[in-house]
Amino acid sequence: MIQREFRIFFLSIGSLFNSFSFFALMLFCASMAIGPEEAILRRTAPVFLWILIALTVFFSTPNLLKVEEQEGLLDEVILQPSLPCSYLLIKIGAECLFIGLPLIGLGALLSSFFALSMNEIVVLSLTLLIGFPALSALGILGSLLTLHARGGSILLSILIFPLSLPLLLFTISVMEMVRLGLDSSASFCLLTSTSIFLFIVSIGIGSWAFRFAVEG
Amino acid sequence: MLEGRNITYTRSFLLLFSNLSFLLKQGEILAVKGANGAGKSTFLRILAGLIRPLPNTLFWDGVPLSSENLNSYQQSLLYVGHKLCLHPEALVRDQMSIWRDLYGISQKPIEAALEVWGMDSFKNKKISHLSQGQKKRLSLSRCSWLMRPLWILDEPQAGLDQRGKDLLFHTISQHLKKEGEIIIATHEEIASTGEISL
Numbered sequence: 100m101i102q103r104e105f106r107i108f109f110l111s112i113g114s115l116f117n118s119f120s121f122f123a124l125m126l127f128c129a130s131m132a133i134g135p136e137e138a139i140l141r142r143t144a145p146v147f148l149w150i151l152i153a154l155t156v157f158f159s160t161p162n163l164l165k166v167e168e169q170e171g172l173l174d175e176v177i178l179q180p181s182l183p184c185s186y187l188l189i190k191i192g193a194e195c196l197f198i199g200l201p202l203i204g205l206g207a208l209l210s211s212f213f214a215l216s217m218n219e220i221v222v223l224s225l226t227l228l229i230g231f232p233a234l235s236a237l238g239i240l241g242s243l244l245t246l247h248a249r250g251g252s253i254l255l256s257i258l259i260f261p262l263s264l265p266l267l268l269f270t271i272s273v274m275e276m277v278r279l280g281l282d283s284s285a286s287f288c289l290l291t292s293t294s295i296f297l298f299i300v301s302i303g304i305g306s307w308a309f310r311f312a313v314e315g
Numbered sequence: 316m317l318e319g320r321n322i323t324y325t326r327s328f329l330l331l332f333s334n335l336s337f338l339l340k341q342g343e344i345l346a347v348k349g350a351n352g353a354g355k356s357t358f359l360r361i362l363a364g365l366i367r368p369l370p371n372t373l374f375w376d377g378v379p380l381s382s383e384n385l386n387s388y389q390q391s392l393l394y395v396g397h398k399l400c401l402h403p404e405a406l407v408r409d410q411m412s413i414w415r416d417l418y419g420i421s422q423k424p425i426e427a428a429l430e431v432w433g434m435d436s437f438k439n440k441k442i443s444h445l446s447q448g449q450k451k452r453l454s455l456s457r458c459s460w461l462m463r464p465l466w467i468l469d470e471p472q473a474g475l476d477q478r479g480k481d482l483l484f485h486t487i488s489q490h491l492k493k494e495g496e497i498i499i500a501t502h503e504e505i506a507s508t509g510e511i512s513l
Contacts, residue, residue, distance in 0.1 A: 102416035110404040171398025174365055178389045179417070314366050 100181050101189050107172070108193040111163055115198060118159045122151050123205055130212035137214040144213035145223055145274045148206045149267045152227065153234055155202060157256050160194070160238040161245065168246055173313050183309040187302055191235045199231040222277045226270040226290060233294040236301035237262055243308040265293045316340050317362070317465060317496060318374040324357055324366070331357055332513050339509065341464075341494040344487070346505055349513030355500040356397060356469050358513065362498060363394040363467050392465040399454035403443040407434065407453065410442060420460060428459035432482065447474045458486050466490060466497045 129147045133140055167173050176186050203224055210220045241259035248254050269290035276283035316339065323333040331354040339345050347355050360366045362373065364385045373380040375388045401410055411425050429435045432452045437445065445453065451474045458466065466487075472480045484505075487497060499505070 100417065103413050106409065106413055106416065107402055107405075110402055110409065113404070166403065169398070170403060171396060171400040172402065174394070174396065174398060175400050175417070177365055178363070178392075178394060180386050180390060310367070 100176075100179065100186065101192075104186075104189045104193045105196075107167070108163075108197045111166075112197060114162070115159060118155050118198070119201060119205060122155045122202060123209060125151050126206070126209045127212060130209075140213040141215055141219070141278065144210060144215055144219075145226070145270050146267065147213075148210070148223065148227070149230075149270055152202050152206065152231070153260060153263050153267075154256065156194075156198065156234050156238040157241065157259060159198065160235075161242040161255055164239070164242040164246060168312070173309075177310070177313050182306070184302055184306040187236075187239060187305050187309065190239055191232060191298075191302075194235045194239070195232055199228075199235065203227045203231065219274065219277060222283070223270075223274060226273055226287075229287075229291050230266040230270065230294050233266060233297040233301070234263055236298045236305070240301040240305040240308065243305055243312045246312045262297065266290065266297070269293055316376055317498075318377075319362070320372055320374070322358070322361060322368070322372045324354065324361060326357070335511055335513075337509060337511055339496050339498065341496060342491050343508040344491060344497040344499060344505070345509045345511065346507035347498060347500040347511045347513065348502070353513035355513055358511075359394075359396065359467050359469050359498065359500055363392060363396075364389050365394070391463055392467055393457060393461050393463040394467045395454055395457065395471055396469040399450050401442045401450055401454060403441075405442050406438070407440055407442060407445075408438040410453065411438075414457070418461060424460040425456075428456040429453075431459055432456040433478075448476060448479060451475055452479055455483060455486075458490070464495050466495065466499075468497065468499045470500050470502070472501065472503060 126147060129143075130140065133143060164173075176183070206227065207220050207224045210223065215223065237259050238255070241255035244258070245254045269286055272286040273283045273290060276286055318339070319335060319337045322335040324331045335358065337345055347358060349355050357366065361368050364380070367382070367385070368380055370381060371379050375384075375391070378384065380388055402413065405413065407429075411422065411429070414420065414425060415422055426435065429438070432455065434449065434453050434456060437449065442450065442453070451471075455471055471483055475483060487499075490497060499507075
């Protein structure tokens with residue numbers, strides 16, 4: 100199942116390139132729009148990066164699942180002995196590898212437009228690495244819930260995006276602590292625990308929603 | 316042996332079909348017939364467990380199917396529906412690798428089946444570039460290498476040319492000779508041991 104999912108993701112990498120291009124372009128445009136004020140750029144960098152990554156995930160995941168549903172590939176999963184939650188975990192793993200790592204890498208590269216120091220870039224990338232699995236899990240949950248709905252992607256963003264806000268808030272808290280030279284470990288703990296909580300809840304609800312998505 | 320007792324299904328508060336019963340033994344073929352929209356595909360999806368059957372309506376070897384044993388029942392069946400389970404972005408050989416990974420089958424039987432179904436010369440072609448009939452042949456080639464006793468086929472001859480249909484019915488007869496069981500939704504006249512009309 101793992102090999103199957105990774106192979107399927109690898110085949111869809113062409114369609115993901117559009118998402119990566121959109122992400123890079125929007126990040127660049129945002130830095131231009133804010134202007135040359137270093138202080139404002141450094142404060143807004145985590146917000147822009149997180150929101151763009153969340154939107155990229157929430158807009159690309161439904162399309163991937165939609166194709167799989169239309170071609171009967173989700174039926175194939177139901178007919179396998181593995182549990183739906185195993186499938187979801189594998190899907191999230193593949194998404195972290197094929198979408199998460201490139202986005203975080205791209206974000207780290209383009210963070211220079213926001214006048215972030217190397218230390219701030221490393222910390223920001225770390226917050227993204229911690230939070231991305233939860234974002235991915237939320238994205239897949241929302242995709243399953245809106246699979247048969249019209250305008251699924253937009254509905255997904257409206258329903259699921261607010262759930263990802265705690266991750267953004269704790270990331271801002273971490274970055275502020277780092278910027279002020281204070282101890283950020285408490286904020287990191289809160290971010291990690293929130294990420295784990297959202298991940299577990301999304302997998303649980305997603306396993307239940309998976310069958311209903313296939314039954315149609 | 317698969318037995319159905321009083322299978323009923325309602326969708327959006329509309330009754331699609333009710334009290335359908337059948338008994339399918341080894342070496343038998345059950346034809347499911349009905350007009351477009353009568354619920355044939357839905358019925359087959361229930362039999363495949365893709366739509367959960369109600370308690371005490373489906374029995375496999377005399378044991379009622381429930382959420383506990385549904386997965387093991389599904390390991391005994393091959394379902395070929397309207398959706399062909401082919402990834403559009405894959406090359407044919409990539410699809411073979413996906414099946415090999417998923418079902419734990421070696422490459423040789425899959426390649427041999429592809430040759431039988433006339434798809435071996437298309438290994439480097441993208442699935443989205445195949446014709447509908449070619450995609451159907453590729454999907455149906457699973458009948459030749461996935462050894463499952465029960466086949467559930469939803470209009471398998473749709474989109475096939477005469478040669479493809481002859482190959483399909485030859486494969487079906489071979490499966491029946493090996494004491495396999497088949498449930499087939501079709502509009503065509505076939506020699507079946509039983510029939511359900513929706």
